[in-house]
Amino acid sequence: MNIEAVDFFYLAMPQIDDIGDGSQDALLIRVAAGGYVGWGECEASPLVTIASMVCPMSHSACKPVLASVLGAPLNTPEDILKIHEQVHQNSMDLLQTDHALSGIDIALWDLLGQRYQEPVWKLLGYEQTYPKTPYASMLFGDTPQETLDKSKAMREHGFKAVKFGWGPFGKHGPEADRDQLMAAREGLGADTLLCVDAGTIWGADLAQGEMRLDALREAEVFWLEEPFHTGALGAYKALAAQSAPIFIAGGEGAHNEHMARHMMDYGGVGYVQIDTGRIGGITVAKRVADYAAAHEIRFINHTFTSHLALSASIQPYAGLRDHHLCEYPVELQSLAYELTSDHLLPDANGDIHLPDRPGLGMTPDLAALQKYLIDTEISVGGETLYKTPALA
């Protein structure tokens, strides 16, 4: 079969707030081939990503992403690899490409799963899946008291691991951060894993990370995530060399396999965090997982949006038993939660299991999504290049 159609749908909450919450909008991707349909999601600006799908060619290495996808053969996982090669060759100079390809790749895997009636993790070569321990991923409160309240709630909710990030952290000096960290630890109690996400707030300033290490140790933080910009490999390496027993984590900013490997090869991260909706999809994330597993580095998903994205992000390391943590967003906007009619909910033991269903095992709830659909239109030189299709 060949790829017959690729459609994309810009979904958004009625109001987008200026906070670090990536679940406020979504770009949903639908691919059709041979009577089958697959769904994916890009974790990226919907409008810019749509533009990268349909833009006019600038030159031979700057073509719209769809030019390398529509009509391509799709019968086996190898065909997905060939599509990646074509996209990278034809859209090399189009910076947004990997974010766009991510959602397409996810939909292609979902579609092949429907075709073969197998879950994606089986198509990826895993014999079985292992349970993942979800860490509840949330924003720091504006005050330590708010963070205390949030962390107590998470403990009562039964999460074995919690991550706080963004918000005020890193912006108001080491003492303010220490108060936040101690509040989080107090609320969680001694036995809950506590991770911290600095959201690249310190750029490449190693000293800013160093001066927090004592407080991070005092609060028994498990990992410190993204102290620096993804590219600041030297600062990552230097902080990782002195942070034990705290792991340094990063990688969500990687938009290709090379960048993820740089974080491991040159940056010294102990946890590599990959967003399948950004790095180029399941295909690329799986390669990163293989590399991490071979180098004693833990792979983990980065997900702050729908359960479609959550399933897609866990597939690449579903069969790696020792890589047992997963990011699990707990403050989703209604759009992101309603995006699928199925959800990955913790079992009695608090663990997450990928469904043993074809593809991603998640069904978009098209009826629920109608109210979030944003009419979008792009025209160039008198020609309409994109107009929101019906979501049905």
Added chain:
Amino acid sequence: MNIEAVDFFYLAMPQIDDIGDGSQDALLIRVAAGGYVGWGECEASPLVTIASMVCPMSHSACKPVLASVLGAPLNTPEDILKIHEQVHQNSMDLLQTDHALSGIDIALWDLLGQRYQEPVWKLLGYEQTYPKTPYASMLFGDTPQETLDKSKAMREHGFKAVKFGWGPFGKHGPEADRDQLMAAREGLGADTLLCVDAGTIWGADLAQGEMRLDALREAEVFWLEEPFHTGALGAYKALAAQSAPIFIAGGEGAHNEHMARHMMDYGGVGYVQIDTGRIGGITVAKRVADYAAAHEIRFINHTFTSHLALSASIQPYAGLRDHHLCEYPVELQSLAYELTSDHLLPDANGDIHLPDRPGLGMTPDLAALQKYLIDTEISVGGETLYKTPALA
């Protein structure tokens, strides 16, 4: 003064051919502040870059680029740095950002030059400029005979250095490449510098590079450019370790300062090639030039488009005497040539000099550009986010 307006203009040739010629379209940027106007250019897909300027906010780290630019103070070079910081903080998760920021940054420097009646290179801290030896940058012919004819013409034209790239090179095996290389050398004669651009054709496949080294040496090639993807640092390093006396060159794919440093720190390049229209503009390119100069690596511009872009790309290393080569496109489409009424033409000695005029010293030829202007419109949720403004 504060930034009052940022306008962008999608320009294109009537027909875009499927060849490696980046001069077939352009995104021209105009910034206005305090009664002054500055011009810049993004070396990127015009439509996708426009979308990144005006897209709706997705979350706090995924805002449209313009949100951090419009209204910002602009009185000194330090204000440009502050705009960079704001853009990177507010648009960190928007992949297209650095390509968009590039054109804005160039226009900001041009505008400050008009304000202070100084050329950009003086505002960058250089006391004087040094002449650059242009290498004629062209595509390989489809056959060795075509390449022979092209190289003879370049020699007769008086160029001291020529670079061939793309076209069939790297695609048809080492023997076919050897024929191309020997044809280029034969046409140029013994005294003309010959560079070769493989256009990342071998991905990360070190062996493909290694098996061409003998022929490259036989043809006395000065540098081999982009044998691999920008991210394949290990392959770069391994090839550079065995390529002497041939330099390995790369860097045009870098879209921030970190990536350019990776090419130097981990990739072993001898020449770092920076496109001011992609890496974040003159501000970032200057930092890379400083770093290269401090590490015995040669900085050089990457430019395959207008003379506005050419001036912008030479400013960052205008005062570095030992970095004396510059890329000089000689097969420009009429759009790219007509974009400015001034041009940087070789002097009697064959060298290029930056003008000692305010800003970039280049004036867009608005009358000539009218015929290339592409009407573009983007609407989201019933609101028109972009509509091509009048170019006047």
